[in-house]
Structures are given as structure tokens and as C-alpha cells.
Amino acid sequence: MIVLEELDELIKTRRSVRKFQDKPVPEDLLLKALELATWAPNGGNYQPWRFLVVTKKELIHKMADAVKAKTELLASWPEAKQFGEAVERWRKTSDFFRGAPACIAILMGKYSSIADQILRARGKTDPIAGEIRSHRQLGNTSLQSVAAAVTYLLLILHYFGLATTWMAGPQQAKKEIEDLLGVPAEWDFVDLIPVGYPAEAPKVPPRKPVADVVQFFRQGPRVED
Numbered sequence: 001m002i003v004l005e006e007l008d009e010l011i012k013t014r015r016s017v018r019k020f021q022d023k024p025v026p027e028d029l030l031l032k033a034l035e036l037a038t039w040a041p042n043g044g045n046y047q048p049w050r051f052l053v054v055t056k057k058e059l060i061h062k063m064a065d066a067v068k069a070k071t072e073l074l075a076s077w078p079e080a081k082q083f084g085e086a087v088e089r090w091r092k093t094s095d096f097f098r099g100a101p102a103c104i105a106i107l108m109g110k111y112s113s114i115a116d117q118i119l120r121a122r123g124k125t126d127p128i129a130g131e132i133r134s135h136r137q138l139g140n141t142s143l144q145s146v147a148a149a150v151t152y153l154l155l156i157l158h159y160f161g162l163a164t165t166w167m168a169g170p171q172q173a174k175k176e177i178e179d180l181l182g183v184p185a186e187w188d189f190v191d192l193i194p195v196g197y198p199a200e201a202p203k204v205p206p207r208k209p210v211a212d213v214v215q216f217f218r219q220g221p222r223v224e225d
């Protein structure tokens with residue numbers, strides 16, 4: 001078993017890094033990290049994930065161009081004006097992954113639990129079925145499973161000395177990225193993970209004290225009769 005202090009350090013020193021050295025990422029490290037990521041817990045063990053590893057610069061640039069184009073579109077809308085400086089910062093950073101030597105596109109598949117199948121068969125008319133269906137969609141099991149795998153992936157890449165950022169932002173160019181990577185219709189592009197050796201040491205974004213985010217419902221002392 002690994003030492004808790006080492007695990008604690010590994011978890012707390014992982015940072016979202018947005019500047020990378022111009023140095024290729026060894027494929028064997030990527031593969032090992034991806035293999036371990038597939039051991040993440042996932043709904044029904046459907047393993048609803050695929051990982052597309054892109055090291056071809058031209059392809060990374062095309063994905064970045066597509067994301068940048070969507071950023072410029074949104075930023076040009078009159079509704080963007082009220083967000084001032086934040087929009088200007090976003091315009092400068094949304095495609096930072098252009099400078100990464102590798103990017104992993106995360107695809108999500110579809111998972112139907114037994115509850116989903118019953119709800120589908122029940123149809124749209126039963127209001128209770130509708131309510132349960134909408135709650136299940138909100139907490140999408142496939143998305144939760146993919147997120148578990150990405151969490152593992154980032155941590156293991158960090159163990160190898162590789163830096164990453166989990167990026168959901170590129171979803172704004174979902175269609176363009178799926179076309180560029182030839183993603184089949186039954187899969188959805190959800191995240192992009194730039195990977196490389198770090199060229200910056202970002203400040204540590206503080207976490208809320210654990211007591212502020214945890215609530216116990218404790219068992220009271222046993223009353224002996």
C-alpha cells in the first residue's frame with residue numbers, strides 16, 4: 001500500500017497548467033495513464049468512454065481554430081458586453097491548448113440502466129416517470145463515469161510529471177471537433193485534455209475548508225435497555 005502522505009502530496013500538487021514545454025510526450029506514459037483511467041468506477045461497468053490521443057500539430061491547431069472561432073462569435077454578441085474584462089481574458093485563453101504537444105479528446109457513450117429502460121418503456125405520459133427521468137438526466141451516469149476516468153487520468157499523468165488541464169470549454173466547438181476527429185454519431189465529445197511537460201507553476205487555487213462542504217448525519221449513542 002502507498003503511504004498516505006505521498007498520496008496527499010500527489011493529489012494536492014496537481015495543478016491545471018496552461019503553458020507547456022515544446023517537448024513530446026512519451027506515448028507509453030499516455031497509454032499507461034489511460035489504461036489506469038479505465039479502472040475508474042463507472043455505471044453498470046459499461047465503460048462509456050473513448051480516448052482520442054492527438055499529437056499531430058496540424059490537427060491540434062485546427063481544433064484550436066474552431067474553439068477560437070466560437071469564442072469570437074460569442075464575444076461579438078451584444079450580450080457579451082456586460083461581462084467586460086472577463087470576456088477579454090477568455091478571448092485570450094480559450095484556445096491555449098494550441099501550444100500543447102498532445103491533446104486527449106474525451107468521448108462519452110450512452111448508458112441505459114435498468115431504471116432508464118423501464119422509464120423509456122413507460123413513455124411520456126406518467127408524471128412520476130417524467131420526474132425521475134429528468135433527475136436521472138441531470139445526474140447523467142455516463143457523464144459521471146467519464147468524469148471519474150478523467151480524474152484518474154489527470155492524477156496519473158501528474159504522477160508521471162506531466163501537466164494537464166481538464167477543459168470542458170472546447171465543447172463550444174463540439175461539432176467541428178467531432179468532424180475533425182471522425183467521431184461516430186453514437187459518441188459525444190465532452191472534454192479536451194491538453195498534456196505536456198509544464199512551462200509554468202500556477203498558484204494553488206485554495207479549497208474551501210472541508211468542514212464547510214461536509215455534513216454528517218451521525219448515529220447517536222446507543223441507548224442500552
Ligand SMILES: Cc1cc2nc3c(=O)[nH]c(=O)nc-3n(C[C@H](O)[C@H](O)[C@H](O)COP(=O)(O)O)c2cc1C
Nearest residue numbers: 014015016017018165166167168169170202204205
Ligand atoms: C469539468 C471541468 C471543466 C473545466 N474546464 C476548463 C476549461 O474549459 N478551461 C480551463 O482553462 N480550465 C478548465 N477547468 C480547470 C479548472 O479551472 C481548475 O481545475 C480549477 O480552477 C482548480 O484549479 P486546479 O485544477 O489547479 O486545482 C475545468 C475543470 C473541470 C473539472
